[in-house]
Amino acid sequence: MFESLIQKDKELLIFLNNLGSEQWDSFWLVITNQFYWTPLFLFVFYLVIKAFGWKRGGFMILSLILLVAFSDQFVNLIKDTIGRLRPNNDPDVMERLRLSLREFTNPQSKSFISGHATTSTFFAVYVVLLLRNTFKNTYFLLLFPLLFAYSRLYLGVHFPLDIFVGVLTGITLANLYYALVQKVDKKLFT
Numbered sequence: 396m397f398e399s400l401i402q403k404d405k406e407l408l409i410f411l412n413n414l415g416s417e418q419w420d421s422f423w424l425v426i427t428n429q430f431y432w433t434p435l436f437l438f439v440f441y442l443v444i445k446a447f448g449w450k451r452g453g454f455m456i457l458s459l460i461l462l463v464a465f466s467d468q469f470v471n472l473i474k475d476t477i478g479r480l481r482p483n484n485d486p487d488v489m490e491r492l493r494l495s496l497r498e499f500t501n502p503q504s505k506s507f508i509s510g511h512a513t514t515s516t517f518f519a520v521y522v523v524l525l526l527r528n529t530f531k532n533t534y535f536l537l538l539f540p541l542l543f544a545y546s547r548l549y550l551g552v553h554f555p556l557d558i559f560v561g562v563l564t565g566i567t568l569a570n571l572y573y574a575l576v577q578k579v580d581k582k583l584f585t
Contacts, residue, residue: 404556412551427546446529466514474505481506492551509553509561515540516565524573
């Protein structure tokens with residue numbers, strides 16, 4: 396059954412990846428690059444300061460920085476433990492992916508789970524939980540991890556299961572982390 400699931404995962408990636416076209420390649424290469432999301436992160440920092448003030452907001456921003464650092468290390472631990480090859484390095488898949496993108500992106504690290512999907516979901520869900528009572532439109536922030544994670548399928552550097560489990564992991568970690576930060580926040584600021 397597990398082998399069947401892995402085979403379906405590979406087939407779904409090949410299908411999704413081959414939906415792409417050269418005219419969209421540069422768009423998805425921008426979407427997948429964290430640097431281009433800097434204005435969004437700065438805007439989130441602004442909203443956090445606006446919602447909580449400088450002292451408490453600074454604590455919340457620190458919690459966001461720690462979140463990203465923790466998520467990155469957590470994902471690397473899982474990747475190193477599982478050791479699944481990325482699609483661009485998997486002999487069963489690599490020749491069936493769109494070749495045009497291999498020259499742009501050819502990561503060598505492991506595939507399961509997607510750091511892009513995990514960390515972006517963790518970040519976005521946590522921020523929504525923090526700001527939902529102050530800014531009603533914060534739910535739009537959830538578009539960020541959806542686009543960010545899909546870019547990894549489009550570029551053929553993650554399998555759908557890598558993304559799916561990464562998103563679920565991000566949601567779970569965000570809720571646990573939010574509960575922890577709320578306890579610390581109450582002790583420090585009340």
